[in-house]
Amino acid sequence: MAATMRAWTFTSRGTPSSVLKLRNDLPKPSPAMLGPHDVLVKVAYVAVFQGSAAIMNIIPHFNSNLWIPESNFSGLIEAIGRDVQHLKVGDAVFGSPNPKHYTKRETKYNGMMAEFAIIHAGQVVRKPDNIAFDAAAGLAAEGCTILQFCQKTKIKEGDRVLICGASGGLGSVAVQIAKSIVGEEGAVVGICSAANADLVKGLGADEVVDYKSHSRLSDHLAELYSAKPFNVIMDCAGVDDSLYFESPRYLSPDGVFLAGGRMGVTHGGGGILDILSFLVVLQLRMHWPSVLGGTPRTLMFHSGEVIPESMQELPRLVEKGQLRGVIDGEWPMEDAIKAYQRVATGRARGKVVVRVQDV
Ligand SMILES: NC(=O)c1ccc[n+]([C@@H]2O[C@H](COP(=O)([O-])OP(=O)(O)OC[C@H]3O[C@@H](n4cnc5c(N)ncnc54)[C@H](OP(=O)(O)O)[C@@H]3O)[C@@H](O)[C@H]2O)c1
CATH class of the missing domain: 3.90.180.10 (Medium-chain alcohol dehydrogenases, catalytic domain)
Structure with missing residues (x-):
């Protein structure tokens, strides 16, 4: 049989x-x-x-x-x-x-x-x-995705990186890999709820911002970071569009915003229109000149792919103690x-x- x-x-x-x-x-x-x-x-x-x-x-x-x-x-x-x-x-x-x-x-x-x-x-x-x-x-899909986010945004030693959704499946990997690249000279700031602050700090974040304790997160980020703006923002939550539209207040002029988590549809299993409408509005606003309300910061999307070059890097990070599940x-x-x-x-x-x- x-x-x-x-x-x-x-x-x-x-x-x-x-x-x-x-x-x-x-x-x-x-x-x-x-x-x-x-x-x-x-x-x-x-x-x-x-x-x-x-x-x-x-x-x-x-x-x-x-x-x-x-x-x-x-x-x-x-x-x-x-x-x-x-x-x-x-x-x-x-x-x-x-x-x-x-x-x-x-x-x-x-x-x-x-x-x-x-x-x-x-x-x-x-x-x-x-x-x-x-x-x-x-580790595999999220690890490959984040390695590719880091390559696309050209994160380097000494950079300041902001990660939204830092406690989730994608964000928890992002915090660790970003910290392994920016090192002690750089900084990783994680956005998550207060309940997960210790987890995110334990993964290597230098600072944690609780998105729930501020009615407008972008105002709070501007207060904290306008004088020391980020080189890269990775949005691994994808639930707050103002994070990008307001980013000139806390992202340096040559900085990059990677909208990695903007797939709100995946939470509920409906709402394909949600993605499409966001993409249309975003595409329009991306290409508007800033005098017409466009956001003068580079915006990227990337859909992670499991490829051998990225996969081979993951066990090395684990062995060095820089990545854990x-x-x-x-x-x-x-x-x-x-x-x-x-x-x-x-x-x-x-x-x-x-x-x-x-x-
Ligand atoms: N581009 C790609 O290739 C790729 C790959 C994988 C996943 N994704 C997308 O990335 C997104 C996240 O995936 P995931 O697996 O990490 O999801 P997840 O495990 O459900 O985590 C989502 C995290 O977002 C946080 N969060 C919720 N509301 C928030 C808000 N208003 N502000 C900031 N953070 C908030 C939550 O943190 P608290 O519990 O601390 O509130 C939670 O830890 C999804 O849309 C997914 O489709 C994209």
């Missing part, structure tokens, strides 16, 4: 609690299915992506094909393809599939919330010993819906993870 495995699946559009089903009868992928550059992993943990609920709820299904959700994972290598050099059977790993590699029928619908999965080896790296499987599960909470496989509900609050401290199986 063919081996089977457990996996969460969905076959139609809807919210996680309405469409996700836990099945225990899916065929376990076999080593014979591996392409030369693929690996088969035994999944230990997956981290729930903040935008998954929206993806499930917005993207229409034109057939009843089965999808398995989620991408960020940790686990063990079960088998490797013919040309895989940097990994071997039994290695503890973490990673995240890049949709560009979902080209073959057998991997096309396979996310990682399953006991076993096939993934291109370029999106998998060895897990250092100084990080546990649960903490490593949330922050876990908000852990749910067993059968309670994955509760993990989605926690993410939907928009108040997660770091990553929400699901324990798929013991490895």
Whole structure:
């Protein structure tokens, strides 16, 4: 009899609690299915992506094909393809599939919330010993994204960096990586609620600003930082547009504002119009001359991609003690819906993870 495995699946559009089903009868992928550059992993943990609920709820299904959700994972290598050099059977790993590699029928619908999965080896790296499987599960996509944010904004030693949403899945990684680059001469200021101030300071932020204790955050930032403006602002929350429009009061004239979290739609799983209207207004205002109300500061967007160059950097940062995973909470496989509900609050401290199986 063919081996089977457990996996969460969905076959139609809807919210996680309405469409996700836990099945225990899916065929376990076999080593014979591996392409030369693929690996088969035994999944230990997956981290729930903040935008998954929206993806499930917005993207229409034109057939009843089965999808398995989620991408960020940790686990063990079960088998490797013919040309895989940097990994071997039994290695503890973490990673995240890049949709560009979902080209073959057998991997096309396979996310990682399953006991076993096939993934291109370029999106998998060895897990250092100084990080546990649960903490490593949330690092790949967010880590690659933040490394790319830092490259795009050209953050360098000595810079002053402001990070909004510093306690979330993306922001908690941003604080750590930014601090590792700016060093002691530079400064990282994190924006989060007071309840998470100690967490964010513990990740390396030099100062923390509580966005809840000021009716207009931009006025407060101007008071604190107009005399020592930032070189880079990374908005990893994406909920307060005035942070960009008012940025000339606290971002230096040659500074860069990276709107990394402006995907409000992903919190509720609706509101595609929200994104579109924001983009239209923003595009218009970006190109208006400042005399007509345009914001005279460089604005960037970037959608992170899991690529080997970024992935290889992450274990090095972990080994040097410059990057650790922050876990908000852990749910067993059968309670994955509760993990989605926690993410939907928009108040997660770091990553929400699901324990798929013991490895
Ligand atoms: N560009 C990309 O490639 C990329 C990649 C990953 C994620 N994203 C986007 O980034 C956003 C954040 O994702 P995430 O996974 O970090 O979400 P998350 O884990 O839910 O974290 C959101 C954080 O935002 C903070 N926050 C909420 N309201 C705020 C406000 N008014 N001002 C400042 N901070 C506020 C919360 O902090 P407190 O609890 O302390 O209030 C929370 O920790 C999402 O829209 C997601 O789609 C983009």
